[in-house]
Amino acid sequence: MAIVLYVVGTDTGVGKTLITSYLLRSLKQHGLRVRAVKPFATGSLADARSLQKGHAHPRPRLEEITPFFFRKPLAPFVAAARLSLLPTVRRASAFLLQSAREADFLLVEGIGGVAVPIRKDFLFSDLIAAVPGKVLIVAPNRLGVLNHCLLTYLHLRCLGADDIAVLLNDVNTIDLAAKSNQRALKKLLPNVPIFKFPQLVDDFEWSDLSTIMVRKSGQRFWAWIQSNCGKNHGKPAPFTNQPEIQKNLRAPAGQKN
Ligand SMILES: Nc1ncnc2c1ncn2[C@@H]1O[C@H](COP(=O)(O)OP(=O)(O)O)[C@@H](O)[C@H]1O
Ligand SMILES: [Mg+2]
Secondary structure, X not given: XXXXXXXXXXXXXXXXXXXXXXXXXXXXXXXXXXXXXXXXXXXXXXXXXXXXXXXXOOOOOHHHHOOEEEOOOXXXXXXXXXXXXXXXXXXXXXXXXXXXXXXXXXEEEEEEEXXXXXXXXEEHHHHHHHOOOEEEEEEEOOOOHHHXXXXXXXXXXXXXXXXXXXXXXXXXXXXXXXXHHHHHHHHHOOOOOEEEXXXXXXXXXXXXXXXXXXXOOOHHHHHHHHOOOOOOOOOOOOHHHOHHHHHHHOOXXXXXX
């Protein structure tokens, strides 16, 4: 069975596709059989196309990368109404398990942040609970990221995931906070590996990237990526099924739900 590595974000536009493409190419260079998928997408299949390019021939078809595509650029929860193949945790899990066959690594790009609602009773994170794996939180290295990382981390811990790392991505303008974020996160989340990914030049070539994380966050990153998964193969519960969460999601008495 493949190591399943979820590449989730604190938000959209934070570098999930770029990091997934990078991991796909780098792990492939190490001779590993890698598959990258993005089960859900809205508005465009651009991410699926990016991931498709990183695969060796014969490349998977777009629908083998993104089986649940919502044409409207809206949250899936809103856009899914008229989809022929409605996403369910069961269908999405079956897709992941099928994709993981004959691979050493299955990279799974998330959509938006971890609590993106796919349908009324299905958050993206429910898929992580159904098919456990390592989780890499991609977070933009700028002011505000400490809050976003803690929210994402706590949500994931709530559903039982415990093999979690953060990748601070120098995605765009580097502000003053970018200098101290990694140190601050290490203090706030002492048991979580915190890595950094550098800002890339505009005309970067994928062939230049092979040594990037070796030079920067170094061996620790690859050791974490390749370390044996299975720590969190306990009994994680889907987030939306937890009684406490259900209770809190309900509108206060007297308010219309
Ligand atoms: N480290 C980086 N250096 C430069 N540009 C980056 C970096 N990470 C992401 N980007 C750019 O930021 C934009 C959003 O990244 P993307 O991977 O599509 O985010 P997401 O998948 O989270 O929506 C893209 O144009 C991407 O090329
Ligand atoms: Mg993306």
